[in-house]
Amino acid sequence: MNEEFQNRIRYHINQYIFDFGFAPSNDELAANTSSTKSEVENALQALADNHALVLHPGTRKLWVVHPFALDPTLFWVTSGNKQWWGNCTWCSLGIATLTNSDTKIFTKLNGEQHPLVIEVKDRTIVDPDYLVHFPIPAKRTWDNVIHFCANTLTFKSEADIDSWCKRHGTLKGEVVPIIQVWELAKLWYGYYLHPDWKRKTPEFAQEIFTSVGLTSDFWQLK
DSSP states (O other): OOHHHHHHHHHHHHHHHHHHSSOOOHHHHHHHTTOOHHHHHHHHHHHHHTTSSEEOTTSSOEEEETTEESSOOSEEEEETTEEEEESSHHHHHHHHHHHOSOEEEEEEETTTTEEEEEEEETTEESOTTOEEEEOSOGGGGGGSHHHHHHTOEEESOHHHHHHHHHHHTOOOOEEEEHHHHHHHHHHHHTTTTSTTOOOOOHHHHHHHHHHTTOOSGGGOOO
16 A cells, blocks of 8 residues: 555545544545545555554544544543544644644543643643643553553642552553643644655654653653
């Protein structure tokens, strides 16, 4: 399967979800790329095999197209008259990088009972004191990417993270200030609406982690 065609399909998916808030059908993708439905579905499978998106098991139907979620999650992102589901704190900040305008992320503190609104104004996090907990090392992201995203949550303090890990029987991972995750999101997702979108190589992904100061063993991809 031609990688250039795969990248073109992924770009059209990104742009469609950004514009409409939901995914295009495979027929629409075929029409938008002057290709056949079979060619589109083969490209989707190749993209899924290469961890560029997630399909519903046993189908060629889009499930997750990072940074966008296509089913309800703990993260609801709004900007102007546009709105989307995000997969996690990192992904939701990734959506905010694409809007180039003020954005609100509606979620729950610790993923539990207390509502939280993360605001981005003038491309700056309004309240920079929050922390993001990554329980799962980077190299294990795609062991179960849905699980990875569901557990990448926002907290007010490291003590809250310690309590959360104990309460849910979860090992503590890496704690990252939200402003650092914002810098990560800008580099990771900032070009996703460019027509020349290309899937990251592991080497490029590692460079991004390093460039924002994520250099511990936790962030090593090999």
